Amino acid sequence: MKLNKSLAMISALSLMAASLAACSGNNGKGNASPSASAASPSASASASAPSESASPEATDIEPEAGAKLVVWAAQEQKDFLETMGKEFEAKYGIKVEFQKVGSADALNKIVKDGPAGVGADLFMLAHDQLNRAVQAGVVLPNDFYAEDTQANFAKTAVDAVTATDGILYGYPRNIETYLLFYNKNLAKAEDLASWDAIKAFSKAYNVPAEKKFGIMWKLDDSYFNYAFMGGNGGYVFGNNNTDPTDIGLNNEGSVEGLKFMQSMKEVMPFKVADATPDVKTDLFQKGKLAIDMDGIWQLGSFTKEKLGFDVGAVPLPPMPNGKSPKPFAGVQAYFVSQFSQYPNAAKLFAHYVSSQDAAIKMYQMSGVVSARNGLDQDPALKDNELVAAFVEQFKNVEAMPSIAETASFWTAMGAVYPQIWDNNADVKATLDKAVSDMKTLIQQAK
Amino acid sequence: MRQHRITAATLSAVFMGLGQIYNRQYVKGSAFAAFYAFAVYFTIANWHHAIWGITTLGETQQKLVLVGKIYKPVKGDHSIFLMIEGLIMLFIFALFAYLLVMNAIDAYRGGKLRDEGKKLNNIKQTLRYIPDKKFAHLIITIPLVFVFFFSVLPIIFSVMIAFTNYNNTHEPPGKLVDWQGFRAFKDLFSLSQWAHTFFGVFTWTMTWAVLSTFTTFFGGFAVALLVQQKGIRFKSFFRAIYMVPFAIPAFLSLLIMRNLFNAQFGPINSTLLKFGIVGPEWLSDPFWAKATIVIVNLWLGFPLSMLLIIGILTTIPRDLYEASEVDGASAFYKFRKITFPSVMFSLSPILIGQFAGNINNFNVIFLLSGGGPTNSEYQFAGHTDILITWLYSLSITNGRYNFAAVISIFLFIIIALFALFSFRRTRSFREDDLLR
């Protein structure tokens, strides 16, 4: 994730991404989450989130005459957006052009292309980049459809795309998080009932010489490791991730969480740098890795027809102290560019692709489950065991921090995991240093 | 009698082409004058905005205004665009000024010829004269103008950024950027706790540059000699194979290499294990991570050196070897006295260039190890981080472009001083007996 952040920082250097391509994360590929019920207490419940349920808009915004739109999204969304674009054109006479720019690159690109007059009218961003986008002045608020969005989308998602200035900016698409996938031929649900059970299972199952391992995840990534800290009372920034002067990454809970993570080493005999997502995914696909902690974007790949075995999924189970890890969630949303020549048409299209009908079509075409309320009741989704597990996991997630200082978190924490994992360093001391590094970074940025 | 040269030069300095017309070079003079009229018009039209933009970096900040329930954007100034556009204008003005001076000098020379009672070239003669006597100027002008705008200008822009507060909290178009003098320099050097990191990273940067340059050069040299020796068959087959690393895009090879060198799961260690050898922790152990990077870089870089050296080997006149064979020279003697000096003569500047390039070799380190394994004693740097990757994670990751610019400047000074010093001592640079 740290690398992921850096990526987002400067597109000119996106070549590094090749190495990071592997990083898991909240970006890029779309697959979705029902999430209706996901109201995480610590999610960035920032300034304004009108709770009165407004009635959906009766009228639509009037698009500009002669408008045409350019939309940026990831390759996986191409079919869906092009289909929607054609419908939209038939209905309103507005042409929509799809261009492949994933949400990880969109911000850097729009910062350059927007003022140059060649940027998209509508683009995808992950919510953790929202405040930077607002600061950089590239996004228009979701004004006309604000009440509609607030009424119809999961609160976690709406809060996440509301900036620290209290204004709603995004048109949420879906929420992403991670949980434990497992190979049903190798492990049973009971083996995943708790982390102690996972340890016991792995001890019996591991054969390092044959590359058989009980459990793996991307060990160098705060995106995943944070779950153990967050679940124990650790936090990144105080006041719902909005107060950069209060850092909770070296408090008792965080230390306890990472100490637990450190204890997993006995059943995970490899170095941080070796457990790359590529290795992990390959071992899982080949039926050697039993349990794979990975994100919702794998739903499309982890199917019986692609893998040849049944895949199950469970939310992250409780740690030995009885608390459950709390994973990060990221919200993918559409944003209208401040440099769009046709802002009304762009808002109209953003609204159009977020409608109930569009949400169902999106699930059918790309497997992404919209963050609209009530979608998890749809029969097609309800019967999907993996989706159900995600619905369950969404009850206990935390939206990633999105204030501008968050970059320092990814940077400073990146150094922690090799220390405590490969070198058995003292968790408390390592985290203390990371926090002081973070403070230095934040200070310098002033 | 001295009047013509003074008059012509003065006239041309006041209005381009007038001096030439005075010298009765009517075609040339009119062409100059027409250009001058355009240049003056262009300068007047753009001067004010360019100067204003580059000094203030914009005054109005972009904002949103609430109209009813709709937010309307109000366009502001884009500091970075203003800076670059101002810079472009200044470069164009500088080009005009340069041409004006050259034009005055030309008029002076023309006048001087008249003073001496000689005839001036007419336009036809001029057009014939240039390719002959001014050939060098003619052929390097276009490349130099390109370099001026596409290389020099961006560098000056980067340097200017160091004197601003351009970072992710002052990011256009949303925010304005301001000049802030040497503040970024001061800030950077007040972080004294970073000295240790700087020293460590700097030492490894230099070690890395030396190792990588020498391994690829001598690796390529050895392979070139091996392939080109008499009696080896399938020369072109071998050469073709050795070119493969060069043909594959480096970012792809590096991705693959990362997998190959995975200590726990990679095929290299799996293969070694079959022979009963427990392979090293290629990318997790500080020493081996460095070694891995050098090895991978050798793989990537030796084909270039090999191709270059084979090219040079073929230029060495055969009779040199034949003569020394008659004298009964050994193979080693021939290598030491003929082959090696010839190669070094042509290649030494390239070697220096490669050395400097390796100091800045971002791709290999970043894509292969990402600077890791982390070093807990360093501030935000790993064991394999070199200055430029450290600079990246330090500043760019955190969006502080002005810090990045400051470090770029220092890195540039170190490299340029070193490179220039050695470059000016190479024979290729000093060789001045080839005057035509």
Add this chain to the structure above:
Amino acid sequence: MSGYRFRKNAWLTVSYVLLILIAVFTIYPALWIVLSSFRAGTSLFSETLIPEKWTVIHYKELFEKFQFGRWYMNSLKISLTTMVLSVFFQLLTGYAFSRFRFKSRKSIMSGLFIIGLFPSFLSLTAVYVLLLNMKLLNTHTALIMVSSAGAAVGYLLVKGYFDTIPKSLEEAAIIDGASNWGVFVRILLPLSRPLVVYMAVTSFAGTFSEFIFAQTVLRTEAKQTLAVGLFNMVNTQTSTEFTVFAAGSVLVSIPVVVIFIIFQRLLVEGLTAGADKG
């Protein structure tokens, strides 16, 4: 005599062994890429070199899911034009510095030399704005222009090379009334075939695999180059296109390898023969 011959044969054998070892060292990662492209599944990582299940689906996907053919043509067009222009610029600059003496020659030489050394991630922004003002964003011209523009910085190699060519060759031609241009085209160029090949191959391969700059300038799918298209396959954080990426890379690498093999003979023949005649 037989001792000499034995030693010679022994050395040749050692040479062959070395050559083969180096070939293995060289080809192994490349082979890995090729075999990955035929491997079923999506992951680039694999424990075995030889795929357990072979497939050509990734090659098919290249053309079905992506506009691979279009990208290919774009890349060829850009790389070939850039190659011609930048070799031309480099040769001319090198020629000027090697054979002529003029005012501030050394300053220009040093200046050009160090310009190439400036480490900056920031200069791209300036180039971007330049192109914006020239209305060249999202055009291939922009790529060609920028890649060729910097070429003169690489004059050193040419100059070093021309310096090794004896001047006596040219003097004869000048006495015969050849112009500067004539000397360049008729004497120096034929003598520098290996150099030209080298520069052309470097330039072609460089432009062919360049994606950082191309990515900032080109935005529509139809204008994209191979490298940008391929890179984007693995660019996203959750990429699952590694094997398709490998297949694409194989197709990208092929023309470069082929070009080298075609020009290879020139390398060997060119210079020695030319110099003897001179």
